[in-house]
Amino acid sequence: MKDLQALREQLSRLDVELLEMVARRQAIVAEIGRVKSSAGRGTRDYAREKEVLELARRTARRVGLDEDVGEEMFRLLIRASLAAQELDKVTSQGVGSGKRALVIGGSGQMGQWFVRFLDAQGYSVEICDPQPARSTHVRFPSLAESPLTHDLIVVAAPIHQTVDVLEQLAERQPSGTVFDISSLKGPLAGALQKLRAAGCHVTSIHPMFGPDTELLSGRNVVFVDLGDPQATAVVQELFASTMVEQVNMSLDGHDRAMAYVLGLSHAVNIAFFNALSQSGEQVEALATLSSSTFDAQMDVASRVAEENPYLYFEIQSLNAHSPRALVTLLNAVTQVAGRVLDGDEQGFVDLMAQGKAFLARRPEDRP
Numbered sequence: 001m002k003d004l005q006a007l008r009e010q011l012s013r014l015d016v017e018l019l020e021m022v023a024r025r026q027a028i029v030a031e032i033g034r035v036k037s038s039a040g041r042g043t044r045d046y047a048r049e050k051e052v053l054e055l056a057r058r059t060a061r062r063v064g065l066d067e068d069v070g071e072e073m074f075r076l077l078i079r080a081s082l083a084a085q086e087l088d089k090v091t092s093q094g095v096g097s098g099k100r101a102l103v104i105g106g107s108g109q110m111g112q113w114f115v116r117f118l119d120a121q122g123y124s125v126e127i128c129d130p131q132p133a134r135s136t137h138v139r140f141p142s143l144a145e146s147p148l149t150h151d152l153i154v155v156a157a158p159i160h161q162t163v164d165v166l167e168q169l170a171e172r173q174p175s176g177t178v179f180d181i182s183s184l185k186g187p188l189a190g191a192l193q194k195l196r197a198a199g200c201h202v203t204s205i206h207p208m209f210g211p212d213t214e215l216l217s218g219r220n221v222v223f224v225d226l227g228d229p230q231a232t233a234v235v236q237e238l239f240a241s242t243m244v245e246q247v248n249m250s251l252d253g254h255d256r257a258m259a260y261v262l263g264l265s266h267a268v269n270i271a272f273f274n275a276l277s278q279s280g281e282q283v284e285a286l287a288t289l290s291s292s293t294f295d296a297q298m299d300v301a302s303r304v305a306e307e308n309p310y311l312y313f314e315i316q317s318l319n320a321h322s323p324r325a326l327v328t329l330l331n332a333v334t335q336v337a338g339r340v341l342d343g344d345e346q347g348f349v350d351l352m353a354q355g356k357a358f359l360a361r362r363p364e365d366r367p
């Protein structure tokens, strides 16, 4: 019998070969990306992905592997191919080549995301932020010290600071296209209007994804046009080579939706982890008894707990539609508790049936 050491060395050689093969796969994927791009075809091809996954399952079965392992491996590989093809396309289209961009709040998390994104587009990117940036971009520590001669100005600051920044921009009247990325638009309405009135080109977007996002397939960016379609078109063009879904909304429609999409889901999770922490139960003991629902809920709640609490407070407190969403939540919790405490089985079953019917209307096929 071979010794453990020898077997592990054999395995490591195989692991290296596996990764070399993945790299060869990626090289072919890159070529496919260029062929699709020059033929004007989209990056993502769901029918082809289905074939690839079916082949993975069939092959896994044939060689005595778990089919799910085969499929999971290829889901990961497809994600990697899509991310690489997307970045390649963004880079090769180079809509920012020869142009300059300023990212206000460029040292923050979403600010850094925009710095990388605009870099990939070929923009020459500068940052305005009092905090040092991780990158080597030219940085101005304050807006007063920043020249505003850029083609594009991104405002990626906390919501209350965004208002200030927009007002300062309205005074200095930059000629480039200005856009903010705030999670709420109502609090900015007045400042955005001032910028418009000052004759600036301005639009507003809300990227519905976090700063760790590499692949934009299946993600949304909400565009709120403020009456300057040319400014909106400039920013839409930035995302044209990605797989992001572009959604148009009005300023108020955006905030109303966010009271539920962000506000309600954050509030439910904050209430969930606080109910648990105030229950007197030990989290270690609960975790060993975990059920699939509890585990899934704990995962979401844990992610929420890691987020920036100041931003989360802004998202609740600065949205004019929050009170309605929060009262709806209180009523819903009271209804569940009421029907349980009253022993109202039919009422409880009805609540679940209503929810099921509502959720069934959700479009499927989220990647």
Ligand SMILES: C=C(O[C@@H]1C=C(C(=O)O)C=C[C@H]1O)C(=O)O
Pocket: 029, 032, 033, 043, 044, 045, 046, 048, 049, 052, 077, 078, 079, 081, 082, 085
């Ligand atoms: C490689 C391609 O691009 C994407 C990636 C795929 C893959 O990694 O197998 C499959 C389909 C596409 O969504 C392709 O179109 O073939």
